[in-house]
Amino acid sequence: MMKVVTGVVGNDIHVVANRLIDISLQERGFEVFNLGVNTYLEEFIDAVIETDAKVLLISSLNGEAEGWCRDLSLLKSQYELEGVVFMIGGNLSVGEDNPDVIIPKFKRYGFDLVFHQSDLGIGLDTLEAYLKEHV
């Protein structure tokens, strides 16, 4: 079973979305390590290392990810994380923002897959297709 670490980043307590992601991932056959809400970026990275997970799926509903995920590239450079897929989804900006601006910004942060205000099913379908192609 492929391992996925998931959770909600920053000062964000959207636990319902977090549970839905957890259940959806399990139904698709992933082994899920759910760190829950209010999670630091460092904790996500550390969980990936301890579990040997192949996917890190961060969710964010209140736009906090923009500030909390800036150091992803830096953290990735400090650990051996080759082959790990970094994915983020949810509402990635405060208020309305153009996906053409937001998505490239998060890709520059170091995410492979970015979903801004998208349907969860579409995001997970894309993840599975990406894994088939790359892993």
Add this chain to the structure above:
Amino acid sequence: MKQLYIDIGSTYFKVCEAGNIEQHFRNFERNIFDDLRSKCGETIARYAPEAIQICSSANGGLSTLIIGRTYTFSLKYATNIAYNSGINIIDSVLYSKIEQHTPPLGMIDVVIIAGGIDDSANSYDMRLIDYLKKVRYHNIVYAGSAAAAEFMTTHIENVRVMQNIISDKLQLRDEALKNYLTHLYQEDIMGKEEIKSLYALTANHIYPTPYIVNQAMQRIPEYFPVVDPFILVDIGGATTDIHYSRDLIMDNLVSENPYDRLVFKKLGVYKSRENLVFTARNNEYVYELLAYLGVTENILDEKSDKATRILMQLSIFLVLYKVSLHHNRYVNLYLEKLNSIVLTGGITKVLSLEECEQIVGFFYKKLLHFHQIPTIIMDSDYMIWTMSMKESSHVG
């Protein structure tokens, strides 16, 4: 069966019989066994070895080096278990930076290696073995991923492999390592000839005093007017132990015991007096503190009763300082949330409540900018120790 409880401290013996506690200052010219027999021989002779319970804090704890893969899980969990087992952390190494880490110079009592859930195979490689060649240690234990256990036994001589401290759900699993470290402490005590001889008096295990006291923390509110979260500070002759409610830390650790403990190995007012003075002199607040107490720094060189009282007050301050957010070497407690401080150990026989409130008041005002302090409770009759010994003898 009536029980006799004995505590072997670095400075005093305490003997509790039918609720009455006797305290005897140790004669350092004699060994512990002879000294105890000469002072309490008649009492001891009235009890069978099965009815005598002994604990000791005279040993003072062990040192450790912890190697882990992440700060959030392996290092944090192993550090927590080590502190709770009476171990003093010498150093911790994040594995990804092990090649840049300078190994400790002194002899380490136990090296702990942790990391990864059980099926995580990519945990350690030869960089670990190269590093360990530069470390001097007595014991080494591996409590990480089961998938890497074979690698450890193949490359590390005498490594003790035990249950992973990280569960498959990334939660803390502390029983096996905690038991191992507690027994190591016990073996260390037994290895010391003086304590070893005490097994002639008892048929029971000789446990470390901090371990015994920690087991009884949940029952303290039944006997004392304390309000959670609270801390218990046991300042003795050689060591100082602090037991604290987990509500005072921000770690997401899930464990059965809601109270952790930490032993400061060389922070005592008698046997570790020189170390205490050294620590005090190096504290940035100490001169202001001495002025607040109305004395000069010369008091630190004196051997008078007044000097001992000042040192005891200093030790209370230093313990609070070491666990506060101003000091990152040990745990960081949110002392702003603290409701009660219970003081026990030798200092309660010397300091008055007012003197303790005076020093805690200085700490809260100066470092935390609070004008109110937690309620201070003095366990002047060693009631907590007696209760702890009774609890542990029932469990045992």
